[in-house]
Amino acid sequence: MSAPLLSIEGVSVELPTPRGLLRAVDRVDLTLEAGRTLGVVGESGCGKTMLSRAILQLLPKRAKLDGRVMFGGRDLAGLSREALRRLRGPELAVVFQDPMTSLNPVLTIGTQIVETLQVHLGMSGIAATKRGAELLAAVGIPAPEQRLRQYPSQLSGGMRQRVAIAIALSCEPKLLIADEPTTALDVTVQAQILDLLAREQQRRHMAMILITHDLGVVAGRTDEVAVMYAGRVVERAPTPRLFAHMRMPYTEALLAAIPRLDSAPHTPLPAIGGRPPDPTRPLPGCSFAPRCRYVEDDCRAAKPPLADPERAGSLYACWHPR
Amino acid sequence: MSALLSLENLTVEYAVGGRSLFAVSDVSLHVDRGETLGLVGESGCGKSTLGRAVLQLRRPTGGKVVFDGTELTGLGAEKMRLMRRRLQLIFQDPIASLNPRRRIGDIIAEPLIIVGVTDKAERDRRVREVMTAVGLDPDVAMGRLPHEFSGGQCQRICIARALILEPELVICDEPVSALDVSIRAQILNLLEEMKRRYGLTLLFIAHDLAVVKAVSDRIAVMYLGKLCEIAPTERLFAQPAHPYTALLLDAIPVPDPTVRPATNLAVGEPPSPLDPPSGCRFRTRCPRADRQCAAEVPPLREVAAGQFAACHHPLTGPA
Amino acid sequence: MAAPRGGRRPGAVLACALVWLALIGCAAIFANLLPLPSPTEMDLLGKRALPDAQHWLGNDQLGRDMLSRLIHGARISLSVGLLAPVIGVTVGGALGMLAGYFRGPLETLTVGGVDVLLAFPPLVFALAVTTYLGQSVLNLILVIGILGIPAFTRVARAVTLSLTEREFVVAARALGATHSRILLREILPNVALPLTAFFLLGVAVTIVVEGALSFLGLGVPPPAPSWGSMIGEGRESLDLAPWLAFLPAVVMFMTVLAFNVVGDSLRALTDPRPGAL
Structure with missing residues (x-):
């Protein structure tokens, strides 16, 4: 078996805040092989975005990163800014939630794509413009030549996200990180964008990390899912296995809390009581214990490790799995 | 059952750069007393504008809003102000809808002060009662400022403020869209409980069909300012009549990996509301569109008992 | 105002500024009670005298x-x-809030009026007032106060405009609150802090403007002392006794700086949330 494309080893991210040190990511291990898709699911504040920033080495200045982010055999944390700059684009690319803020509003779409191609692939202006139009066509933008001359504000939200994807794909990255790529979009457009990402991922044999709060989004479109809660990965399994047999009560409760299309109107939802713990005040035991319906005394005493005691390919951090 | 709220040919126009944008165009519907009507559509379809037009926060440019036999559209400012205690509104962003500089106890008591409850002890009693009802501890929460609370708790505060005057109709404008999944379920359950306890009628506006299904008796679907379909909830999900409703249903991601996501859904995105297509507004994205759809605006017709659709070629015929 | 939360800002500079302002303020209030010689009594033998036990900072x-x-x-x-910006903050603040809240013709009128006031040459205005109404402290306050109105109007209007669209104001409207209640209970508390911060900057600017006008002979009538007129008079003997101009200049500089520091700290506190999280 070949070495994984990305391997995250014991990564923690700490941020100083007025209320104390905030541990946004807490000793996370993850691996991802080339051409595979990993879904990272969690609610706001669970650390999923900080984890993606840690992989991209785009953490806020005050943040402190521990652990190793191995990408293609190199530790990204040890690379110079110049080496990182050369890596972003041809190797690592990202699509953010809000395409309005990730695109520069005063430059045309064309300028933004062409610049990326010229800088990273050393293409000439004419070749880059031609390639830019091809890329826009590939992500499903009609009349690409005309679009190149337009500004981001002249496009709809879905079209802007397509442009952001085209820019991310322009240098044929080995890993694409999509951070809530459809959260700002309408339902009918969300499906189109997810389809586009899946199609391009397969066609290019690109690895992808799909970060989302929506279990529905990862269900049909990932190979493996990692569920995060309070900075930790609390369950990780191949997607079909995860949905077939959820071990961690949090994952189970999260799925149950989603209104289902096949249940009758006015069916009460099994809500998760309470709210996530204060990240500046870590608990000694399982972070989910205060909200867990199966909680026992030992849950509050010690943190369960993320492990696979049955050797069935399903990792979970729970003393009393389902 | 009688209609508590009815809209007749409601139209709301905005002036945008010299042109008029029909945010809501000729919409007629009614909400029965005690019912929850879900209103769904994508961004820019006019669903929020409709909600605000009902409350006369945005004055309609045409048509009528009739609430419990009174035409709100013709009401003078002072009469409308007095009417407001019977209609309430809950917003999408719970944090933004609370004044950051006022204490929770004052925010929830504000409606009582506005209607002239001068007895401080009486106000205090009612604030505590409604706070307990929405699951907040009055002793802990009353003296605090909004930023000390999470989004879910702020939404509870907003619900308490909306309910303290015991209104008859509550318009919920995307009340759970800004909340996390686990908190969303708490708030949806709370709204259902409050509806029973206070005998409310709800107009529940959202973009997420699954969320709307969980609480609604009937659902209305809007597209580019027009009503596409209105039907009892179960019927709408089992047999949608309008192709747009069907598209919305297919687009919902299902949290089950054995269900393959539908691919090649109707192409394109909603056109600009400044320049809507002629005839049926959905025709540019509709697989069933033909020449008639471009020429004639389809009227809302009953396709089955209680199910109305504005489509020349509905997916289900009259039973 | 309380000290900044959780050490968000080094408090030492702010503390120095507050101590300085307190010192200057107390000295000004209790000037008559202090064992000081008269500020207008001339000692023609002790012109430009150096500091001694009787005259700690010397004579002019x-x-x-x-x-x-x-x-x-x-x-x-x-x-x-302090008084001139009070005129600005009350008149300008009220006008700006009304214009931003009600919009329509009132806003057009206010914005137009403010633009006219801004376009009017301030020195000509000051000259006209002192010529027709005479030179006095009250007239000086009036002139600078009126000239300050446009800036306060603009700040108040801008803040109010963004607040009026916020959900909590719409919520108050939906509850049936009257306009005056919305303006006083919902909008005013949120406009007050930015306006106060701006007011303190206004104080700093006004002290400088008063200095400039007095320097030009349009300010406080002699022999009453003000820092600006002292700098102006000291200018004549810059070569013989430069401290006569520098002393008031330093005191003015320190005071203006202190007001700016306090204003800035207050603005940093304008946001009630303790940092984004």
Whole structure:
């Protein structure tokens, strides 16, 4: 078996805040092989975005990163800014939630794509413009030549996200990180964008990390899912296995809390009581214990490790799995 | 059952750069007393504008809003102000809808002060009662400022403020869209409980069909300012009549990996509301569109008992 | 105002500024009770005298006690500096809030009026007032106060405009609150802090403007001392006794700086949330 494309080893991210040190990511291990898709699911504040920033080495200045982010055999944390700059684009690319803020509003779409191609692939202006139009066509933008001359504000939200994807794909990255790529979009457009990402991922044999709060989004479109809660990965399994047999009560409760299309109107939802713990005040035991319906005394005493005691390919951090 | 709220040919126009944008165009519907009507559509379809037009926060440019036999559209400012205690509104962003500089106890008591409850002890009693009802501890929460609370708790505060005057109709404008999944379920359950306890009628506006299904008796679907379909909830999900409703249903991601996501859904995105297509507004994205759809605006017709659709070629015929 | 939350800002600078302002303020208020020589009594033999036990900071070019003139000058400079922006903040703040809340013709009228006031040359205005109404501290406050209205109007209007669209104001409307209640209970508390911060900057600017006008002879009538007129008079003997101009300049500089520091700290506190999280 070949070495994984990305391997995250014991990564923690700490941020100083007025209320104390905030541990946004807490000793996370993850691996991802080339051409595979990993879904990272969690609610706001669970650390999923900080984890993606840690992989991209785009953490806020005050943040402190521990652990190793191995990408293609190199530790990204040890690379110079110049080496990182050369890596972003041809190797690592990202699509953010809000395409309005990730695109520069005063430059045309064309300028933004062409610049990326010229800088990273050393293409000439004419070749880059031609390639830019091809890329826009590939992500499903009609009349690409005309679009190149337009500004981001002249496009709809879905079209802007397509442009952001085209820019991310322009240098044929080995890993694409999509951070809530459809959260700002309408339902009918969300499906189109997810389809586009899946199609391009397969066609290019690109690895992808799909970060989302929506279990529905990862269900049909990932190979493996990692569920995060309070900075930790609390369950990780191949997607079909995860949905077939959820071990961690949090994952189970999260799925149950989603209104289902096949249940009758006015069916009460099994809500998760309470709210996530204060990240500046870590608990000694399982972070989910205060909200867990199966909680026992030992849950509050010690943190369960993320492990696979049955050797069935399903990792979970729970003393009393389902 | 009688209609508590009815809209007749409601139209709301905005002036945008010299042109008029029909945010809501000729919409007629009614909400029965005690019912929850879900209103769904994508961004820019006019669903929020409709909600605000009902409350006369945005004055309609045409048509009528009739609430419990009174035409709100013709009401003078002072009469409308007095009417407001019977209609309430809950917003999408719970944090933004609370004044950051006022204490929770004052925010929830504000409606009582506005209607002239001068007895401080009486106000205090009612604030505590409604706070307990929405699951907040009055002793802990009353003296605090909004930023000390999470989004879910702020939404509870907003619900308490909306309910303290015991209104008859509550318009919920995307009340759970800004909340996390686990908190969303708490708030949806709370709204259902409050509806029973206070005998409310709800107009529940959202973009997420699954969320709307969980609480609604009937659902209305809007597209580019027009009503596409209105039907009892179960019927709408089992047999949608309008192709747009069907598209919305297919687009919902299902949290089950054995269900393959539908691919090649109707192409394109909603056109600009400044320049809507002629005839049926959905025709540019509709697989069933033909020449008639471009020429004639389809009227809302009953396709089955209680199910109305504005489509020349509905997916289900009259039973 | 309380100290900044959780050490978000180094408090030492702010503390120094507050101590300085308190010192100057107390000196100005209690100037008559302090054992000081008269600020207007001339000692023609002790012109430009160096500091001694009786005159701690020496005498000016007419033999008047410098310390006494500085402290009595603080009285005038601070009262002009504080009262003129009060006119600006009350008139301008109210106009701006009304214009931003009600929009429509009222807004057009206010914005138009403010633009006219801004376009009017301030020196010509000051000259006209002193010529027709005479030179007095009150007229000086009036002139600077009126000239400050446009800036306060603009700040208040801008803040109100963004607040009026916020959900909590719409919520108050939906509850049936009257306009006056919305303006006073929902909008005013949120406009007050940015306006206060701007007010403190206004104080700093006004002290400088008062100095400039007095320097030009349009300010406080002599022999009453103000920092600006002291700098103006000291200018004549810059070569012989430069401290006569520098002392009031330093005191004015420190005071303006202190008001700016306090204003800035207040603006940093404008946001009630303790940092984004």
